[in-house]
Amino acid sequence: MSKIKVIIAGFKGRMGSTAVNMVLEQADFELVALLDPFTTEAEAFGAPVFNVKEELKDLSADVWIDFTQPSVAFENTKFAIEHGFRPAIGTTGFTEEQIAELIEISRLKNLGGLIAPNFALGAVLLMQFSKSAAKYFPDVEIIELHHDKKMDAPSGTAVKTAELISENRKSHKQGAADELETLAGARGADVDGMRIHSVRLPGLVAHQEVIFGSLGEGLTLRHDSYDRVSFMTGVALAVREVMKVNELKYGLEHFLDL
Ligand SMILES: NC(=O)C1=CN([C@@H]2O[C@H](COP(=O)(O)OP(=O)(O)OC[C@H]3O[C@@H](n4cnc5c(N)ncnc54)[C@H](OP(=O)(O)O)[C@@H]3O)[C@@H](O)[C@H]2O)C=CC1
Numbered sequence: 001m002s003k004i005k006v007i008i009a010g011f012k013g014r015m016g017s018t019a020v021n022m023v024l025e026q027a028d029f030e031l032v033a034l035l036d037p038f039t040t041e042a043e044a045f046g047a048p049v050f051n052v053k054e055e056l057k058d059l060s061a062d063v064w065i066d067f068t069q070p071s072v073a074f075e076n077t078k079f080a081i082e083h084g085f086r087p088a089i090g091t092t093g094f095t096e097e098q099i100a101e102l103i104e105i106s107r108l109k110n111l112g113g114l115i116a117p118n119f120a121l122g123a124v125l126l127m128q129f130s131k132s133a134a135k136y137f138p139d140v141e142i143i144e145l146h147h148d149k150k151m152d153a154p155s156g157t158a159v160k161t162a163e164l165i166s167e168n169r170k171s172h173k174q175g176a177a178d179e180l181e182t183l184a185g186a187r188g189a190d191v192d193g194m195r196i197h198s199v200r201l202p203g204l205v206a207h208q209e210v211i212f213g214s215l216g217e218g219l220t221l222r223h224d225s226y227d228r229v230s231f232m233t234g235v236a237l238a239v240r241e242v243m244k245v246n247e248l249k250y251g252l253e254h255f256l257d258l
């Protein structure tokens with residue numbers, strides 16, 4: 001059986017470097033190219049290094065893993081699809097409109113792919129459990145906690161969690177009707193009346209609590225990524241699964257039996 005040929009964009013970053021190790025460990029994957037804007041080496045980990053995505057256009061490869069930054073992820077994903085590389089995108093910060101546009105392009109190209117705001121299986125379960133709980137606990141706040149180098153807020157996971165909760169929760173204002181915020185931002189971001197709070201501190205990796213409150217009871221769901229290897233089971237699964245579908249999916253749950 002031929003190996004799945006993988007490109008990694010952002011290979012020098014915290015996630016990209018962890019993904020390089022994961023790809024090298026899989027017997028059925030082959031690392032065929034690496035992308036980083038400032039690297040001067042021609043080769044790393046046995047694969048050629050490129051500085052701009054356009055240099056990859058004629059490469060023979062199957063999957064484009066992307067852990068770069070929000071400002072470039074949309075153009076990278078579009079480029080990957082247009083050149084026949086199935087995207088497995090971990091980079092966050094996409095707007096709803098961008099995701100819809102990318103799905104449309106993937107359908108036109110008949111090419112599978114995935115944008116997953118979180119590849120940790122526990123985080124995907126947390127999101128699904130939160131969606132279920134919202135049927136009975138419509139008052140909810142999300143607290144996401146990350147390392148202090150994170151560029152986007154709220155996290156992609158918190159946005160996706162809110163989207164899934166919204167499927168089972170009617171939009172409504174939470175808290176006192178005459179609530180007064182005496183310090184701007186104290187109540188966090190407002191998504192259909194539910195609140196998202198973003199914590200950034202050194203020492204953290206990636207964590208999220210979803211807190212539900214009801215009459216005389218509360219329910220707290222929490223997931224912790226203590227190490228970036230926590231995301232790699234999901235990335236490996238995604239690389240294999242994007243080979244079997246014909247359009248871009250949003251969320252790793254599409255490839256799990258939940
Ligand atoms: N889906 C998931 O499960 C997870 C997603 N993430 C997301 O992944 C992304 C990356 O996170 P993290 O690894 O911590 O960030 P880092 O800043 O550590 O890594 C990003 C890397 O991308 C490089 N880069 C920037 N622009 C380009 C470009 N145009 N082409 C190729 N490489 C580029 C950066 O280079 P330089 O520093 O030189 O600019 C840097 O090395 C974030 O959006 C984060 O939210 C993170 C963890 C899990």
Ligand SMILES: O=C(O)C1=N[C@H](C(=O)O)C[C@H](O)C1
Binds near residue numbers: 119150154
């Ligand atoms: O930047 C990170 O670190 C992470 N980003 C993703 C997000 O924005 O949700 C996934 C995970 O939370 C780690």
